[in-house]
Amino acid sequence: MIRAEPLIEAVGLSAGYHGNPIINDIDLAVHAGEMVGLFGANGAGKTTTLLTLAGEISPLGGSVSLLGAPHPKSLFKAARQGLALLTDDRAVFPALTARDNLRLGQGTVGRAIEIFPELEEHLDRVTGLLSGGQQQMLSLGRILAAKPKVILADELSLGLAPLVVKRLLLALRAAADDGAAVLLVEQHVPLALAHADRACVLARGRIALEAPAAELREHPERVSDLYLSGSRT
Numbered sequence: 095m096i097r098a099e100p101l102i103e104a105v106g107l108s109a110g111y112h113g114n115p116i117i118n119d120i121d122l123a124v125h126a127g128e129m130v131g132l133f134g135a136n137g138a139g140k141t142t143t144l145l146t147l148a149g150e151i152s153p154l155g156g157s158v159s160l161l162g163a164p165h166p167k168s169l170f171k172a173a174r175q176g177l178a179l180l181t182d183d184r185a186v187f188p189a190l191t192a193r194d195n196l197r198l199g200q201g202t203v204g205r206a207i208e209i210f211p212e213l214e215e216h217l218d219r220v221t222g223l224l225s226g227g228q229q230q231m232l233s234l235g236r237i238l239a240a241k242p243k244v245i246l247a248d249e250l251s252l253g254l255a256p257l258v259v260k261r262l263l264l265a266l267r268a269a270a271d272d273g274a275a276v277l278l279v280e281q282h283v284p285l286a287l288a289h290a291d292r293a294c295v296l297a298r299g300r301i302a303l304e305a306p307a308a309e310l311r312e313h314p315e316r317v318s319d320l321y322l323s324g325s326r327t
């Protein structure tokens with residue numbers, strides 16, 4: 095199969111804080127239509143990797159390309175080119191209604207409701223009164239409604255029930271099937287493997303394993319075994 099060039103790609107990427115590398119010599123590419131799971135123990139460098147790919151952290155070495163061109167080196171500029179960074183902090187405004195939160199996005203309220211129909215009956219409720227899962231759907235729905243080309247998602251499922259996590263992963267899967275490149279950091283490894291195409295495992299800031307998700311579904315211990323050696327903390 096001939097594959098188009100990746101929508102986001104890191105080559106020999108090193109990055110960290112105050113000049114000290116946390117991730118080293120990472121090669122990682124995500125293509126259109128692909129959902130890649132990025133796994134690893136606490137402190138392995140997953141968030142650092144996502145923030146560097148997003149443009150929030152400047153590389154110490156190597157390079158990042160976005161949509162086939164050098165990364166614009168700022169999240170703001172990357173977002174204007176179609177990159178979305180989703181963090182675990184449920185970026186919603188709690189005092190606004192769900193509808194007004196959706197109106198603040200680049201997509202339409204209708205599109206967000208197509209993605210998460212279960213939010214429709216809550217549109218006129220104050221967002222702070224919604225459950226954690228509903229708030230995360232709102233946050234993800236607002237982003238996905240804008241049809242981003244590259245989605246970097248960091249532990250969307252923190253503290254949520256497995257059924258809600260599955261719902262969020264299905265929405266990300268649908269975005270990938272629609273042509274987006276999705277890179278997903280997730281602690282629920284088997285759930286993420288069920289929906290991803292490929293997995294990368296970080297251990298001590300390096301890619302210790304890269305394999306098709308289908309292969310790892312049968313042997314999820316190949317991922318978790320690396321956690322034992324993978325933490326810096």
Ligand SMILES: Nc1ncnc2c1ncn2[C@@H]1O[C@H](COP(=O)(O)OP(=O)(O)OP(=O)(O)O)[C@@H](O)[C@H]1O
Nearest residue numbers: 111116134135136137138139140141142143326327
């Ligand atoms: N702003 C910062 N300044 C200095 N060190 C940091 C900073 N943010 C993270 N680190 C360190 O970088 C290392 C990797 O952190 P990172 O958050 O990338 O790991 P992670 O794999 O996402 O972990 P977790 O699963 O716990 O979120 C950790 O040792 C952490 O203490």
